[in-house]
Amino acid sequence: METCPRSCTPAVRFCQKLNRLKTLDDDMMATSLKRCLSTLDLTLLGVGGMVGSGLYVLTGTVAKEIVGPAVIVSFIIAGLASLLAAFCYAEFGASIPKTGSAYMFTYVSVGEIWAFLIGWNVILENMIGGAAVARAWSGYLDSIFNHAIQNFTETHIMQWNVPFLAHYPDLLAAGILVVASFFISFGVQVSSYLNHIFSTISMVVIIFILVFGFILAEPANWSEKEGGFAPFGLSGILAGSATCFYAFVGFDVIASSSEEAKNPQKSVPIATAISLGLAAAAYILVSTVLTLMVPWHTLDPNSALADAFFRRGYSWAGVIVAIGSICAMNTVLLCNLFSLPRIVYAMAEDGLFFSIFAQVNPITKVPVNAILVFGILMATMALVFDLEALVQFLSIGTLLAYTFVAASVIVLRFQPDKTGSKGTASTSSNPSAEPSEAPSESQTINEDSGELKQYESFSDKLQLVERQASTERREVGQLKAYWEPYLGKLLGDCESGEVVGYCVLTIIVSSVSFCAVLEFGTKQLHLPIWSFTTLLVILSLAYVLSLALIWLHEPKTSSKTFQVPLVPLTPAASILINIFLMMKLSYLTWIRFTVWIAVGLFVYFGYGIWHSKEGIREMQPKDTAARYVVLPSGSLVETVQSVQPDGQLYASPHQTNPSTASTAEEDAGNR
Numbered sequence: 001m002e003t004c005p006r007s008c009t010p011a012v013r014f015c016q017k018l019n020r021l022k023t024l025d026d027d028m029m030a031t032s033l034k035r036c037l038s039t040l041d042l043t044l045l046g047v048g049g050m051v052g053s054g055l056y057v058l059t060g061t062v063a064k065e066i067v068g069p070a071v072i073v074s075f076i077i078a079g080l081a082s083l084l085a086a087f088c089y090a091e092f093g094a095s096i097p098k099t100g101s102a103y104m105f106t107y108v109s110v111g112e113i114w115a116f117l118i119g120w121n122v123i124l125e126n127m128i129g130g131a132a133v134a135r136a137w138s139g140y141l142d143s144i145f146n147h148a149i150q151n152f153t154e155t156h157i158m159q160w161n162v163p164f165l166a167h168y169p170d171l172l173a174a175g176i177l178v179v180a181s182f183f184i185s186f187g188v189q190v191s192s193y194l195n196h197i198f199s200t201i202s203m204v205v206i207i208f209i210l211v212f213g214f215i216l217a218e219p220a221n222w223s224e225k226e227g228g229f230a231p232f233g234l235s236g237i238l239a240g241s242a243t244c245f246y247a248f249v250g251f252d253v254i255a256s257s258s259e260e261a262k263n264p265q266k267s268v269p270i271a272t273a274i275s276l277g278l279a280a281a282a283y284i285l286v287s288t289v290l291t292l293m294v295p296w297h298t299l300d301p302n303s304a305l306a307d308a309f310f311r312r313g314y315s316w317a318g319v320i321v322a323i324g325s326i327c328a329m330n331t332v333l334l335c336n337l338f339s340l341p342r343i344v345y346a347m348a349e350d351g352l353f354f355s356i357f358a359q360v361n362p363i364t365k366v367p368v369n370a371i372l373v374f375g376i377l378m379a380t381m382a383l384v385f386d387l388e389a390l391v392q393f394l395s396i397g398t399l400l401a402y403t404f405v406a407a408s409v410i411v412l413r414f415q416p417d418k419t420g421s422k423g424t425a426s427t428s429s430n431p432s433a434e435p436s437e438a439p440s441e442s443q444t445i446n447e448d449s450g451e452l453k454q455y456e457s458f459s460d461k462l463q464l465v466e467r468q469a470s471t472e473r474r475e476v477g478q479l480k481a482y483w484e485p486y487l488g489k490l491l492g493d494c495e496s497g498e499v500v501g502y503c504v505l506t507i508i509v510s511s512v513s514f515c516a517v518l519e520f521g522t523k524q525l526h527l528p529i530w531s532f533t534t535l536l537v538i539l540s541l542a543y544v545l546s547l548a549l550i551w552l553h554e555p556k557t558s559s560k561t562f563q564v565p566l567v568p569l570t571p572a573a574s575i576l577i578n579i580f581l582m583m584k585l586s587y588l589t590w591i592r593f594t595v596w597i598a599v600g601l602f603v604y605f606g607y608g609i610w611h612s613k614e615g616i617r618e619m620q621p622k623d624t625a626a627r628y629v630v631l632p633s634g635s636l637v638e639t640v641q642s643v644q645p646d647g648q649l650y651a652s653p654h655q656t657n658p659s660t661a662s663t664a665e666e667d668a669g670n671r
Helices: 006-019 039-050 053-067 071-095 102-111 112-144 148-155 170-184 188-215 233-256 264-293 305-311 315-348 369-386 386-412 458-470 481-491 498-520 529-551 568-585 587-611 613-619 665-670
Strands: 443-445 452-454 623-630 636-643 649-651
Touching: 006 112, 006 649, 039 188, 039 233, 039 264, 039 315, 039 649, 053 071, 053 112, 053 233, 053 264, 053 305, 053 315, 071 102, 071 233, 071 529, 071 568, 102 112, 102 233, 112 148, 112 233, 112 315, 112 369, 112 386, 112 587, 112 623, 148 369, 148 452, 170 188, 170 315, 170 369, 188 264, 188 305, 188 315, 233 264, 233 315, 233 386, 233 498, 233 568, 264 305, 305 315, 315 369, 386 443, 386 452, 386 587, 481 613, 498 568, 587 613
Parallel strands: none
Antiparallel strands: 443 452, 623 636, 636 649
16 A cells, blocks of 8 residues: 555445455344244245245256256256355355345355346346246146146236247236235245145156156157157257256355355255255156157247146146146245345345345344245346346356355455454354464463463463464465475565455466356357467466465364365356356346346445445444553553454554653563
């Protein structure tokens, strides 16, 4: 800051505002919400969020129009990509058991404006997800009755021919969302109870589909006569995996519910793993059964499973499947309506969104205002938008959130614990991390037992300083000692975690560039082979070199909660896969996404940046701490300094005047 001209100081301060981190309280379990969810509750929430319209509608659509029987492989790829993202969510949900999901994780590790944009996109993700499922629910029920609902609406109510909008207002879809919002507002236990009922019925129906479906399976439906196993080739499989990714987006409801979990440190990782495994198995097995029962090119995209049983002569089985599909879609609706208001609540609680949404009903312990308002908005979207447009728009926001969460995992793993303004030590950013070896101003460490005891005199303080200097070891985020002779001159002067932060940024930029060249290089950009190959090699080297540099730094080695394995490799692979899937989306989706981001920036700079509680906290008086300095004359001078949220010290002008400093020369003479 001293080397920066005065003219750029306001710009630097403005950037600091945009990138300020959230300060967490000492007690991570304290909440105004009700902690009542068990591991089983969270698991069923996760299963309910993933196994819904994707199983009964998306499977048939992707198999017929994009992939063929190789939809099985597409689901495997999408499941693996989701698994990498789920690891990252599980670590954050266990270590930071606060509602907000990707928004909260980004706020703690990356910065405020990025957290707001991620939260803004997660809001859109849940709104579109609920509206899309309601549309699918309505369409599935309508197809069973031979489209009688659609025909009646178009004939007696209204219809329109507007781009990106549905051909008619879907009153049934809007109505089911309004009713579901009403039930969700009664509290988390009511929501969990309804989810248990619908999830149980759905899983029983899935087991029935698998058993009866494999009995009716005909391997000839995968033969060359019917087009083969992968009629659209590798490109079709990859394009299908980008669409199939939509099927797994519901697992983040577990992280969103961590503030209402009884024991989030254990239940969040367990529930995430079990629910994702069950959902992946259901999708893979059901798509196998579906493409073996009837030829893939004859599937009905609107109600593939029920139609397959009807065509094989088992109409009663088709009715059972239809009942299961309705129950499964109800669970997804409940999960979207459960997650959305809690994201809005978290943002409003931090001051980044309108404060009316931070109000919690004292009886039901849920943010009723957020539930009702956004439930009505979701119903409005389901009323007018087309299902296909909604699904494409959904994927991009989800993938962006997954990318930022994966990046946040790397940043926090190699970032030293910060001291908050409330006196929070390492537990502020990672409640499970072990306490730092450096004690507070009023405590020291017993060498024999490791227990804390109060300082007894200034001499104790001086001995502590000498002992710490002799036993100093490398902090988290610094270059490992082994590599100091080789890279010390180049990287040794960097602050802890600084190099890792730049490397994470390089990983994201190189991943975006690599996927863009790979996807558009030979087609849209018409690059020659030598240029195409050279760019891929250079970008790959940048990606690998960044991973290597991160690995050369000291990570946090111990934790009482779940941690992502193989960091930074696992989250970096998640970043690459998520970005590649984003490149598979249409340009219209990117245009809509850009418009939504622009609206979000307008909301943030018009309201959020002025009402941010972190900004208000920065303006409040800081805590003070005493510092003892040995002068050349042998005097011991005490100065009182302000402790900032980021751990830096700034001297208080009214307290550091030399005339008010206390000396200890007489005490030194007595000793």
